[in-house]
Amino acid sequence: MNKKTKAILLNLFAVIFLFLTVVILMSTGVLNNYLSNILITVLITIIMTTSLNVTTGLLGQLALGHAGFMAIGGYTSAILTKIVLADLGFSFGLSLPISLIAGGLVAALFGMLIGIPALRLEGDYLAIITLGFGEIIRVVIENMEITGGAAGLTRITRMSRAFSEDRLTSSIVQFAIVFWITVLIIASIFTLGRSRHGRAIISIRENAIAAEATGIPTTRYKLLAFTIAAFFAGIAGGLFAHQTSILDAKAFGFNKSIEYLVMVVLGGMGSITGSIIASFVLVSLPEMLRGLAEYRLVIYSLLLIIMMLFRPSGLLGTAEFSLLTTWEALERFFARIFKREAVTRMPFQPRYDVWEGKPVLETHNLGISFGGLKAAQNINIRLMNNEIVGLIGPNGAGKTTVFNLLTGVYIPTEGDVVLLGKPIQGKITHEIAQNGISRTFQNIRLFRSMSALDNIKVAFHSRMKYSPMSGILRNAQCLSEERGIDIRARELLRVFQMENDADTIAGSLPYGKQRKLEICRALASNPKVLLLDEPAAGMNPSETAELMNTIKLIRDQFSVAILLIEHDMKLVMGICERIYVLNYGQIIAHGKPEEIRSNPEVIAAYLGQEQTAQTEVNQHA
Amino acid sequence: MTLFFNQLINGLHVGFIYALIALGYTMVYGIVKLINFAHGDIIMIGAYTAVITLVSLGWSTPLSLLAAIVVCVVFGITIERVAYKPLRSSPRISSLITAIGVSMLLQNTALLVFGAASRPFPTIFNIEPVRFADLQISFVTLLTIVVSIALMVLLQTFVKTSKAGKAMRAVSEDYNTALLMGINVNNTITLTFAIGCALAGIGAYLYIMAYPAISPTMGSLPGLKAFIAAVLGGIGIIPGAMLGGILLGVAESMTKAYISTQLSDAVVYGILIVVLLFKPAGLLGKATREKV
Numbered sequence: 001m002n003k004k005t006k007a008i009l010l011n012l013f014a015v016i017f018l019f020l021t022v023v024i025l026m027s028t029g030v031l032n033n034y035l036s037n038i039l040i041t042v043l044i045t046i047i048m049t050t051s052l053n054v055t056t057g058l059l060g061q062l063a064l065g066h067a068g069f070m071a072i073g074g075y076t077s078a079i080l081t082k083i084v085l086a087d088l089g090f091s092f093g094l095s096l097p098i099s100l101i102a103g104g105l106v107a108a109l110f111g112m113l114i115g116i117p118a119l120r121l122e123g124d125y126l127a128i129i130t131l132g133f134g135e136i137i138r139v140v141i142e143n144m145e146i147t148g149g150a151a152g153l154t155r156i157t158r159m160s161r162a163f164s165e166d167r168l169t170s171s172i173v174q175f176a177i178v179f180w181i182t183v184l185i186i187a188s189i190f191t192l193g194r195s196r197h198g199r200a201i202i203s204i205r206e207n208a209i210a211a212e213a214t215g216i217p218t219t220r221y222k223l224l225a226f227t228i229a230a231f232f233a234g235i236a237g238g239l240f241a242h243q244t245s246i247l248d249a250k251a252f253g254f255n256k257s258i259e260y261l262v263m264v265v266l267g268g269m270g271s272i273t274g275s276i277i278a279s280f281v282l283v284s285l286p287e288m289l290r291g292l293a294e295y296r297l298v299i300y301s302l303l304l305i306i307m308m309l310f311r312p313s314g315l316l317g318t319a320e321f322s323l324l325t326t327w328e329a330l331e332r333f334f335a336r337i338f339k340r341e342a343v344t345r346m347p348f349q350p351r352y353d354v355w356e357g358k359p360v361l362e363t364h365n366l367g368i369s370f371g372g373l374k375a376a377q378n379i380n381i382r383l384m385n386n387e388i389v390g391l392i393g394p395n396g397a398g399k400t401t402v403f404n405l406l407t408g409v410y411i412p413t414e415g416d417v418v419l420l421g422k423p424i425q426g427k428i429t430h431e432i433a434q435n436g437i438s439r440t441f442q443n444i445r446l447f448r449s450m451s452a453l454d455n456i457k458v459a460f461h462s463r464m465k466y467s468p469m470s471g472i473l474r475n476a477q478c479l480s481e482e483r484g485i486d487i488r489a490r491e492l493l494r495v496f497q498m499e500n501d502a503d504t505i506a507g508s509l510p511y512g513k514q515r516k517l518e519i520c521r522a523l524a525s526n527p528k529v530l531l532l533d534e535p536a537a538g539m540n541p542s543e544t545a546e547l548m549n550t551i552k553l554i555r556d557q558f559s560v561a562i563l564l565i566e567h568d569m570k571l572v573m574g575i576c577e578r579i580y581v582l583n584y585g586q587i588i589a590h591g592k593p594e595e596i597r598s599n600p601e602v603i604a605a606y607l608g609q610e611q612t613a614q615t616e617v618n619q620h621a
Numbered sequence: 622m623t624l625f626f627n628q629l630i631n632g633l634h635v636g637f638i639y640a641l642i643a644l645g646y647t648m649v650y651g652i653v654k655l656i657n658f659a660h661g662d663i664i665m666i667g668a669y670t671a672v673i674t675l676v677s678l679g680w681s682t683p684l685s686l687l688a689a690i691v692v693c694v695v696f697g698i699t700i701e702r703v704a705y706k707p708l709r710s711s712p713r714i715s716s717l718i719t720a721i722g723v724s725m726l727l728q729n730t731a732l733l734v735f736g737a738a739s740r741p742f743p744t745i746f747n748i749e750p751v752r753f754a755d756l757q758i759s760f761v762t763l764l765t766i767v768v769s770i771a772l773m774v775l776l777q778t779f780v781k782t783s784k785a786g787k788a789m790r791a792v793s794e795d796y797n798t799a800l801l802m803g804i805n806v807n808n809t810i811t812l813t814f815a816i817g818c819a820l821a822g823i824g825a826y827l828y829i830m831a832y833p834a835i836s837p838t839m840g841s842l843p844g845l846k847a848f849i850a851a852v853l854g855g856i857g858i859i860p861g862a863m864l865g866g867i868l869l870g871v872a873e874s875m876t877k878a879y880i881s882t883q884l885s886d887a888v889v890y891g892i893l894i895v896v897l898l899f900k901p902a903g904l905l906g907k908a909t910r911e912k913v
Binding site for chain 1 (some may be wrong): 726796
């Protein structure tokens with residue numbers, strides 16, 4: 001038995017032990033009805049906070065309407081068991097699971113409907129719009145007939161009564177149901193967080209622009225995270241309805257959403273275990289302070305302020321209590337038992353395909369105007385396979401604008417772009433990235449709090465096929481693909497002599513390595529065209545020399561055309577085979593380095609005066 | 622038609638109060654990018670100060686108004702210095718949560734001190750309403766509108782022309798550069814909170830003249846509405862807060878009259894959502910795009 005198998009058995013034992021202890025305490029009467037009811041509330045709260053953590057922690061978007069989804073789930077599920085399924089003659093044991101899932105699905109549907117418009121906004125504005133939707137949900141429920149209007153929905157079947165004549169037995173069944181649903185949801189969020197989908201979601205939090213440029217469909221993933229969170233909140237709502245037997249829309253207002261958010265933040269945004277601990281403490285603490293009923297909320301709010309002042313990142317920050325490693329070991333253990341040893345599947349072969357002699361990228365009269373200002377016009381660029389081409393020009397000439405046009409960050413107002421013989425204008429950034437153009441940024445945009453290896457893995461995203469569901473279940477397809485990209489990602493790091501930095505957090509790498517990692521990530525999406533935006537900016541001469549070697553290495557090892565924006569003339573003249581010169585948004589010269597060096601127009605653009613310019617540029621070169 | 626104009630006037634009345642409170646939200650957001658959730662509870666503090674000084678201590682109206690303003694300002698400054706200042710460099714959500722904490726603390730302390738029952742506020746001005754044909758405009762409504770407009774003009778002039786106003790705009794543009802230019806950033810931020818809270822003090826007085834019931838949680842609703850008004854107009858923009866407040870007030874009172882009292886909140890939020898979807902930075906806001 002290896003170390004990991006031991007660890008997972010230990011954890012599995014812990015969960016079962018916890019479960020059995022509570023069951024025994026309940027049956028011996030140590031945990032009376034009051035206490036076990038609080039325990040159920042704690043569990044439901046845990047579902048709410050861990051699911052909210054998917055939007056707030058993993059995706060990094062502030063949502064203030066989470067309780068609204070709980071309300072939708074709760075009402076849906078209660079109406080189903082109370083009215084619809086009871087009429088059909090279903091027993092409660094059968095109608096409860098149906099209604100819970102239905103509650104989750106309806107909440108997810110609303111999550112999606114609300115998310116489609118709302119997720120166009122970001123930050124505080126998203127927070128406000130979710131607040132608005134949450135309140136609308138509440139007001140609408142209060143004004144509907146089927147939901148019991150402002151008086152609320154009463155006499156919903158109680159889980160603590162319905163399962164058996166004996167109240168204690170029924171309470172224990174209730175605990176078992178809520179406990180295992182909670183465990184299941186937490187495990188799903190964990191495994192999802194570790195899958196390619198989880199990485200995609202986290203990469204949006206880290207740097208949305210870079211995520212899009214590495215081929216992540218950011219809008220779709222924001223929506224996915226939002227919908228999943230709503231689904232789980234809906235299930236929590238269903239459980240809540242059948243715990244309390246009364247639903248009152250007022251209870252799901254803004255304050256409730258805030259309460260859950262506070263727990264997530266106190267536990268540490270992005271830390272699932274943090275949310276669990278915070279839920280437990282913050283639900284049971286007010287109960288413990290019940291003796292001091294009057295001072296309860298004063299103490300609670302003071303604690304909140306003090307906590308924020310002294311530990312603003314929350315209890316656990318983004319760190320995780322190590323349930324996860326145990327989960328992975330658990331499935332390996334089971335894989336062994338069931339002889340379901342997953343094969344390693346390489347998600348793709350590095351593409352060394354032929355595109356010889358033909359241009360990989362061509363633009364025809366490409367241009368864009370902002371209002372009346374023509375930031376770029378008549379741009380005709382042609383890149384052949386395995387070429388290193390420079391794009392130079394004085395500051396403000398429009399070089400980065402050209403990159404933004406090529407990658408779909410700006411939509412061209414005229415002309416077109418042809419990649420590998422196919423027109424790509426009008427496509428969104430992530431589609432262009434998947435079609436074969438990747439880029440680096442002038443100011444480094446890494447996924448800073450992810451490891452170097454994970455940064456690369458995000459770029460492999462579109463090359464994997466497994467669904468979010470298989471990510472949650474960690475089935476054979478997921479495991480084999482994950483193992484495959486792990487190998488590929490490490491290979492790629494090795495090419496750049498960065499294999500020892502694989503597990504280092506990207507933000508803590510030295511500057512030169514961050515630049516290299518960004519290039520590495522751009523290559524991971526297997527591009528035919530690599531756009532480098534001032535890769536040597538901020539580098540000293542020896543780092544620049546190393547960069548030159550790296551770029552040559554890329555050309556030799558990967559079948560890729562490189563377009564390079566750079567101000568360092570030594571670098572440009574040293575490695576570029578051809579150079580385009582841009583000024584005032586137009587190409588003013590094009591040719592071999594030596595031609596460019598002596599081109600009077602270029603010199604005039606850079607220095608204004610011809611005589612001094614000649615010597616100046618020669619010295620640079 | 623009479624109903625329409627009456628509702629319009631009611632809407633303007635409450636709208637101008639929202640606008641005054643919204644100014645506090647917008648100025649604070651503009652300068653420290655913080656949604657100051659405790660701002661609504663400053664209204665509550667102002668209201669209690671007003672009723673205590675006026676009724677219990679028997680002070681004159683101007684004196685009790687002054688007391689309300691001073692107490693609000695003192696609370697505002699203290700909250701800023703103690704709770705928000707240490708968090709200026711932390712993630713924004715930390716200060717947001719702290720603001721929520723402060724709001725809860727104020728409400729619950731008030732609950733402890735004053736009890737949950739609401740206290741009435743006496744009618745101060747026994748002046749006949751002004752009449753135009755069928756229309757009646759109460760004196761309080763007129764006063765509210767006049768005072769609010771005067772304060773907004775004053776504020777706008779102050780921010781645009783005075784040295785301190787320029788410093789405020791500089792800090793809100795770029796905190797660090799303002800620091801390098803020799804602006805005392807701390808004092809500027811404190812001044813912003815002070816002005817916002819002074820306006821809240823006056824807003825509180827006007828609010829309880831219109832809705833004379835004072836309770837520990839009374840600040841939440843006008844606070845939330847004013848905040849929405851600020852966002853509607855474009856948060857961080859002073860004329861935006863006024864526009865948002867007035868729009869919100871009128872929309873609310875029209876919904877109550879013509880659609881449904883219960884749904885008026887839903888309509889308010891609906892307007893907010895529609896505006897944000899089409900003008901993501903609010904009515905007067907300019908959408909900024911991150912430079913790549």
